[in-house]
Amino acid sequence: MREFVELRGASGATYRFRAWPESDHHTPTAGNFAVLAFEGQGVSIVGLGVCSDLSRAKQLSHDTLSASSGHLFTRLNVSRAVRDAEHDDLQAAEPAAKTLHHES
Helix, strand or coil: CCCEEEEECCCCCEEEEEECCCCCCCCCCCEEEEEEEEECCEEEEEEEEEECCHHHHHHHCHHHHHHCCCEEEEEECCCHHHHHHHHHHHHHHCCCCEEEEECC
16 A cells, blocks of 8 residues: 555645554544545545544544445645635545545
8 A cells, every 4th residue: 555645636636645644543633534445556535534633534434444445544734725625626526435524
């Protein structure tokens, strides 16, 4: 599995996500998270989420992680407006992706 993955939104913008830390602990910083499945060189988005505390991302995506062969990735994003815009862009690019959590 890769440590970093770049996901492309419907707008064409790319967003870099990092694999969930091996220590199984994440800093309580706001951001986006994604459950990704890897097939050969390709990657597909299983689920997307937005939260104000990424240390909760694994708990929030537990059911999707358990039901798929997906891996959790996070992207730090302190600004709520930016988090929401990036989530919407990625969701538009991958409409089949499940919304795991979205704080407003």
